[in-house]
Amino acid sequence: MREDERAHQLTPNDPRLPPRIPEQLWEHPEVRAALGRRSPGGNRDIGGLLSLINRRTGTSQSKIGAAVGLEQGYISKVMSGQRVIVSIDVLERIADGLGMPDAARILLGLAPRHSAWQGSIDVTATTATLEPARRPAESPRVGALLLPDLVPATPRNAQEDADVRRREFIGAAIAAIGLIQQDAGYFANRQSRRPVGDGEVDAVREMVSTFSHMDQRYGGGHARNLVVQYLVSNVADYLRGTFAEDAARRGMFSAAGELSYLAGWMAFDNAEHSIAQQYYNLAVGLATEAGDAPLEGHVLRAMAHQAIDLGSYRRGLDLAAASVEGRRYQLARPRERALIGVVHAHALAVTGQKPAAARALTKAEGELSDATDNDDSERSRVSFFGEASLAHETARTLKDGGDILGAIREFNRSVDTRKAAAFARTHAVTLGYLGSAYADAGNIDEACATWSRALDAMDGINSGRTRQVVTDMRSALSGYRHRGTVVAQELDGRARAYLGNDLVATP
Structure with missing residues (x-):
């Protein structure tokens, strides 16, 4: 065998190879106990499960991480109890990456892989850089609701096609809200009774601003139910209604997208990660329907933030890169460009691209310096982002890039200016x-x-x-x-x- 062939030969524990976990291990009493164990707060004992697999099969942390799409350092923190995994998306990846059989998946609280229902809705279909959101299997009743048959048998002209596509999207969006709430039947007989105009759009935007201030002050776990109730009642009625003009339609879908984003952000802040992902997906779809590219970028930035916090660094970078792409960045105001830019810098840092991260930080600082406090075209969703917020995100970027002293300096600046x-x-x-x-x-x-x-x-x-x-x-x-x-x-x-x-x- 030549030297170069030996260099590329895979050893049994090479992280590029999938882990070999014997089928019978999933039936071992210790493993079954770990699969079913829950903390007082309802969290699964993924750290205990991975530690058992490591100990009983010799599978390294690096190999486990490669199989499930997480960094080795993050796996180490999970196994030591420093991190708790609650995201359904991450749990699904762990189950898939480890080749978990259906009986084990059910013990873990996931749907079996061979479920009778395989339907889903991807409201981010227009965002090519994103993977479709993975959801637990739903019942046939909910599945039917998610895929409404709204296509008439007769041919349609272009305007009719556009109208039907809009109705299909609205039906799917409202169904998605109902799925998150587990009460989709709520919408069966509700409809706005008069044309929706600028007054209704302004009212929704004002409510979004009010709820956002509550979130900033008291945390995402304080009033998210109020946000969701407003979304599934008043705002869903508006989306199903008729509009005085197309500008009002686009404005309402944009406002609904901001509200859905806020519901997702509050769920993320309260560690309800699978719920957050669903609201984020819905928000991107609503923003796309509104033609609001900066709002798309704003939500993708939040999704990147969440992915990084959960240890999915590559996915976080993909999402952050999408947020600063094309019209999402170009049409945003300077303050919003600074926000999505600094999260992009963080994503670059955690994936080991320090020079690119430094350039992105400098660019974000420049954008914020161009922002003005009296910019009437600026959305309230970015009103929180100023010097203190930039310093906070800069500090996180420096810390994850290995510059602890720089991080301390910027965290202190954030504390002093907030x-x-x-x-x-x-x-x-x-x-x-x-x-x-x-x-x-x-x-x-x-x-x-x-x-x-x-x-x-x-x-x-x-x-x-x-x-x-x-x-x-x-x-x-x-x-x-x-x-x-x-x-x-x-x-x-x-x-x-x-x-x-x-x-x-x-x-």
Whole structure:
């Protein structure tokens, strides 16, 4: 065998090969127990499951990560209990990547692969860079609702074709909302009774702004049900109605897209990731129907943010790249370009492209410097994004690129420039990230002081991201706590009180 052939020969544990997991392992009592185990908060014990597979088959973390599409470092955190996987999309990828049989999938709480119902709706079909959203199998009743037969038997002219396509999309969009709510029958006899005009569009936009301020102050877990109720009642009625003019139609679909995006963002913030993905998909479809390319980019940016947080770095980069593509970026106002640009920079950093990430950061800073506070064409969805938000995202990008001191500098700038009362949730998260950066730099005293401030700021906030910050803090402090360090023990007591039923055991 030639030297070059030997260099490319795959070893049995090469991460490029799929893992070989014996069929009988899925029937082992320990594995079945791990598949069915749930935390007090209802989370699956994926870390325990992967640890068992690693121990009993010798499958490395790298190989598991390659099989399921996650980075080795993220798999390590999951196995050590530092990360909890709740996204249905990620759980499905784990089940598929490990070749999980149907009996094991059911124990894990997933639909069997060989379900009788295989239908789905992809409201992001116009976005070629995205994979279709993967959903659990639905019942035939819901499946029929998702694929309405609206095609008439007689030939149609071009205008009739456009009208039918619009009705098909509206039917599918409303069905998607109903599927998320598990109450699609709600819409059966509801219809707006008068033409929808600019007044209704303005009312929806004002409600979106109100709900957004509530999210920023109190967290996504505080009032998402109110947002969803407004979406599935008033706004769904408007979408089914007639419009005074096409501008009102486009405006209403855009406003509905912003509301659906907000419902998704709030679900993401509250760690309800599979629900967030469904609302995001719906928001992209509504934005496309409205012809609102910047809103498409805004939602894709949020999807990229979520993917990165869940460890799907390559998918995060694909989504972020799509958000800054063509008209999505070109037609956006400077503040929105800065927002989607800095998330693109973060996606580049986590995929190891440091020079490109640095260029993207510089570009985002330039865009924000061009933004003005009195820009009437700017949407309220980006009103939160200023120097503090840019510094927060810049710090995350620097930290994931290995520049801890730069991250500390930018996190501090974010804390110093943010209006903490109005943006309490993000302020608390930033303080938590800053504490972790201090800990990574070896400054545990400053880390503890900062984490204490973070816990102070979390009072009254209902957010999965703040809970994750506290969980990460407890993990970082575990060694000091066991050595009897008083400050660490006091912080841990406050952390346990904050987490309550979501408490996850740490070493």
